[in-house]
Amino acid sequence: MKAPSIKFSRWRRIIYPFLILFLIFSFFFVSYMIKLDKQVTEQFEGKRWEVPSRVYARPLELYAGKVISVDQLLFELRLLRYEKSTDNDIGSYLQQDNKVAIHTRPFNFWDENAPSIMLEVTFKRNKILSIKDTNSQEELDVWRLEPLFIGGIYPKINEDRVLLRIQDVPETLINTLLEVEDRHFYEHFGVAPLSIIRALVANIRAGGRVQGGSTLTQQLVKNFYLSSEKTITRKLNEALMALLLEFHYSKNEILEAYLNEIYLGQDGSRAIHGFGLAAEYYFDKPLENLDETQIALLVGLVKGASYYNPRRFSDRALKRRNVVLMVQARAGIVAEEDLVELKDSPLNISKYGPSGVTKYPAFMDLVRRQLNKDYRPEDLSSAGLRLFTTIDPLVQFEVEESIDKRLPKLEQKAKLEKNVLEAAAMVTDAGSGAVRALVGGREFRASGFNRALDSHRHIGSLIKPAVYLSALQQPELYRLNTTLEDSAITITMENGFQWSPENYDKREHGDVALISALANSYNLATVRLGMELGLDNISHTLHALGVEREIAIYPSMLLGAVDMSVYEVLKMYQTLSAQGFQTPVRAIQAVTSSTGEVLSRYPINVEQTLSSEAVYLLKTALQEVAKTGTAKKIYRRMPQSFSVAGKTGTTNDYRDSWFAGMTGDKVAVVWLGADDNQSIRLTGSSGALPIWTDIISATASRSMDIPIAENIIFKRSSAIIHTSGSVKCVENKVFPFIWGSVPSRLEEPPCTEDNLLTND
Numbered sequence: 001m002k003a004p005s006i007k008f009s010r011w012r013r014i015i016y017p018f019l020i021l022f023l024i025f026s027f028f029f030v031s032y033m034i035k036l037d038k039q040v041t042e043q044f045e046g047k048r049w050e051v052p053s054r055v056y057a058r059p060l061e062l063y064a065g066k067v068i069s070v071d072q073l074l075f076e077l078r079l080l081r082y083e084k085s086t087d088n089d090i091g092s093y094l095q096q097d098n099k100v101a102i103h104t105r106p107f108n109f110w111d112e113n114a115p116s117i118m119l120e121v122t123f124k125r126n127k128i129l130s131i132k133d134t135n136s137q138e139e140l141d142v143w144r145l146e147p148l149f150i151g152g153i154y155p156k157i158n159e160d161r162v163l164l165r166i167q168d169v170p171e172t173l174i175n176t177l178l179e180v181e182d183r184h185f186y187e188h189f190g191v192a193p194l195s196i197i198r199a200l201v202a203n204i205r206a207g208g209r210v211q212g213g214s215t216l217t218q219q220l221v222k223n224f225y226l227s228s229e230k231t232i233t234r235k236l237n238e239a240l241m242a243l244l245l246e247f248h249y250s251k252n253e254i255l256e257a258y259l260n261e262i263y264l265g266q267d268g269s270r271a272i273h274g275f276g277l278a279a280e281y282y283f284d285k286p287l288e289n290l291d292e293t294q295i296a297l298l299v300g301l302v303k304g305a306s307y308y309n310p311r312r313f314s315d316r317a318l319k320r321r322n323v324v325l326m327v328q329a330r331a332g333i334v335a336e337e338d339l340v341e342l343k344d345s346p347l348n349i350s351k352y353g354p355s356g357v358t359k360y361p362a363f364m365d366l367v368r369r370q371l372n373k374d375y376r377p378e379d380l381s382s383a384g385l386r387l388f389t390t391i392d393p394l395v396q397f398e399v400e401e402s403i404d405k406r407l408p409k410l411e412q413k414a415k416l417e418k419n420v421l422e423a424a425a426m427v428t429d430a431g432s433g434a435v436r437a438l439v440g441g442r443e444f445r446a447s448g449f450n451r452a453l454d455s456h457r458h459i460g461s462l463i464k465p466a467v468y469l470s471a472l473q474q475p476e477l478y479r480l481n482t483t484l485e486d487s488a489i490t491i492t493m494e495n496g497f498q499w500s501p502e503n504y505d506k507r508e509h510g511d512v513a514l515i516s517a518l519a520n521s522y523n524l525a526t527v528r529l530g531m532e533l534g535l536d537n538i539s540h541t542l543h544a545l546g547v548e549r550e551i552a553i554y555p556s557m558l559l560g561a562v563d564m565s566v567y568e569v570l571k572m573y574q575t576l577s578a579q580g581f582q583t584p585v586r587a588i589q590a591v592t593s594s595t596g597e598v599l600s601r602y603p604i605n606v607e608q609t610l611s612s613e614a615v616y617l618l619k620t621a622l623q624e625v626a627k628t629g630t631a632k633k634i635y636r637r638m639p640q641s642f643s644v645a646g647k648t649g650t651t652n653d654y655r656d657s658w659f660a661g662m663t664g665d666k667v668a669v670v671w672l673g674a675d676d677n678q679s680i681r682l683t684g685s686s687g688a689l690p691i692w693t694d695i696i697s698a699t700a701s702r703s704m705d706i707p708i709a710e711n712i713i714f715k716r717s718s719a720i721i722h723t724s725g726s727v728k729c730v731e732n733k734v735f736p737f738i739w740g741s742v743p744s745r746l747e748e749p750p751c752t753e754d755n756l757l758t759n760d
Helices: 002-045 070-079 171-181 193-206 216-224 232-248 251-261 274-283 292-301 314-330 336-344 361-371 377-382 393-413 460-472 514-519 523-533 535-544 555-559 566-577 612-627 632-636 684-698
Strands: 053-056 092-096 099-103 118-124 127-133 149-153 263-267 270-273 386-389 421-429 435-439 483-486 510-513 588-592 598-601 645-650 656-662 666-674 712-723 726-738 756-758
Touching (some): 149 361, 171 216, 171 314, 251 274, 263 292, 274 292, 361 588, 393 684, 421 566, 460 566, 483 514, 514 612, 535 555, 612 632, 612 726, 666 684
Antiparallel strands (some): 421 435, 510 712
């Protein structure tokens, strides 16, 4: 009876240690699997990717009567990377004389999904005569081209992708991918042991790695969860996590994640992930518009996106694509009889992929700032939002072109060192406040200090309209023909300091009509008027114009000793353009989610803060600035019939050159100066004004016809007018007046035989 007991004890001594080790191993293995399982499910079920926001320019609207030249339309089409072609492919155009045929791309706007159509645009001179759908021969009221992609707001990892749903992915892509990468995807459980063994044998025979045994699920795990290091531990983790992924999720969910995650190229610091973005990056087309050869190339890149980069190594890419085409033919995805022709076809890669690095960093800076009021930074860089902005690439180009050409000439004229002169400019839509162009420095493509938003400089005479508007809001006391005194004045401050301003020409001009004092930018008349009105009154008008910063109340503020940015100045003149209604200067039209749901609209919200009648009178005076005053150089380039209004600005020692002006459809502000605040030896008229004129001349602007305010009447009266260095008393000149403020003859300045100039 004892022998069996001894034998059992011996086996127990042998088995127990292994059993204990097995239990310990099982405990740690189960614990580790629970940890891996948590990692797999948390990331896969949460926000799988940080998807950047995609930012678009305004869509170009085409309609009969639109002022746009053939060249400008072709410029926009080239920006959108349309190909000049007779084949009528999607994304192509063809010009014949005064007609442009366009095969538009489909696009999901914030308010509609526009299909692809064949469009014919007919021009007469520099205006669209008609647009029609060439398939139906139907005349169209309006058609929008898809907006230009101008950049993204990226997460810290700098990955970019366009998210796809598996039901929207072409079957050709899915079938090709599975044939090339994992033929048994729908049959295995995440790992394929036979494939691993087969690959191992092939690699041993070749003396190196020539074949991989990873399934699509393992590839997804490697890209999604793990590093790219080649160790046994990582491979074991890869296999375990692949099994867990297959346990929790369907094959289609895993495949959809793979289609969005796979790395397919590099654009500078931006990583191209997923087939959706790769289609745009390599072919400038949405994925659903790719043909078999283009799909074959993208699938071929899975093996090594850098090694087979078609823009750098076209021969390698072509060979790899043709290998995939042969797989497609063997699987019946393409016809065998078409294989030779398909293999002979070129890669048809677009010359330049749509870059994620924006060409408009200063404008993008404004976009981010305005979005930060409504969205968290992490949402902007990770939620895949689509941001539709207001920038007009045609206007932006003209602003950049003028600054680029003018600055070297102005430096030479002013005898400045090269690259000393800096510039900033903004252009908005007069009615809506939409920002059409923004330049933050002469290096347009460089991000960094944004002079349009962040450089605060003295604005000089740009402040004078606020002084005269303060007066015109008291119509019982001040009218356009009211006589002001332009003579020396000395103001004693509270600290005993005495301030004695001077005119630009160092002269006194005596009696002068209010309209002439503003048109000629007389400092002495302006200071006398401002002191009569009261500095607090001027400050109040500035705030009513849209200035938000606190204004230091000193007499020198009357001549522009106030620091503002181009953006702040533009807001002032935007309010004037809108007849006294404050209109927000906005860079964004709409924001949608990645699925197209509208999250935010940015409608035009206006608030009347100034008398429309007083603004009407002021704009009449600002028109005189251009006709006879400090900005009359405008009409060396423009016809006299084209009406503009604006104001030059020059600061002490010629440190800053400004011009702010408006037309019927645009408000634009241009600033020139040096970052070290040295004298640039340029006035507003000789520096900023030529650039402003370039912009307006090149952008098909409308002449300004000021809407007549309700209580405005026109009467003939006399006034002491200064123009071109001469002083004349003009009799019977027609002036606008606010109802109830028309002066009697006794209040008018006397006209004598010596100074009489009759104006009918």
